[in-house]
Amino acid sequence: xxxxxxxxxxxxxxxxxxxxxxxxxxxxxxxxxxxxxxxxxxxxxxxxxxxxxxxxxxxxxxxxxxxxxxxxxxxxxxxxxxxxxxxxxxxxxxxxxxxxxxxxxxxxxxxxxxxxxxxxxxxxxxxxxxxxxxxxxxxxxxxxxxxxxxx
Numbered sequence: 001x002x003x004x005x006x007x008x009x010x011x012x013x014x015x016x017x018x019x020x021x022x023x024x025x026x027x028x029x030x031x032x033x034x035x036x037x038x039x040x041x042x043x044x045x046x047x048x049x050x051x052x053x054x055x056x057x058x059x060x061x062x063x064x065x066x067x068x069x070x071x072x073x074x075x076x077x078x079x080x081x082x083x084x085x086x087x088x089x090x091x092x093x094x095x096x097x098x099x100x101x102x103x104x105x106x107x108x109x110x111x112x113x114x115x116x117x118x119x120x121x122x123x124x125x126x127x128x129x130x131x132x133x134x135x136x137x138x139x140x141x142x143x144x145x146x147x148x149x150x151x
Contacts, residue, residue, distance in 0.1 A: 005017070014093060018048045019048060020048040025054045025069075026065065028067050029067070031070075032057060034079045034083060039083050039086050047092075055068065057071070057100070059100070063105060064104040065105070066129070080096070103115050103116075104137075114139070115138065118142070119142065120139055122139040124137070
């Protein structure tokens, strides 16, 4: 396989074998909306055969870190459409990495709501970076519909 040769990946035809892996940018605004800097960032990388976006929150409850983007409001969706248009219009292929951070997060940056996880087990021995500095992880709330997992 040659790095700069066209390659098929499933149903995608990539112009080369270079894949830009996902990297957390933390450049969204407080509402999880990406701006012009994000459009420019991904546009500058269209020479890669495939771009995988930074992790994108699938819901407000999925948010774990401050200033990370979402894709659950119309404003967020419209902002990501600008990114994908800039990539597609310049011959690039982009795939969204979707995420839910589970118990990672803190109520300080979640409008007072605890993170949600399959089990109400806190992360111990580490701290989370919040808008108010490092804080101990909290015991998460349990996701609806999950069975108890006591340890």
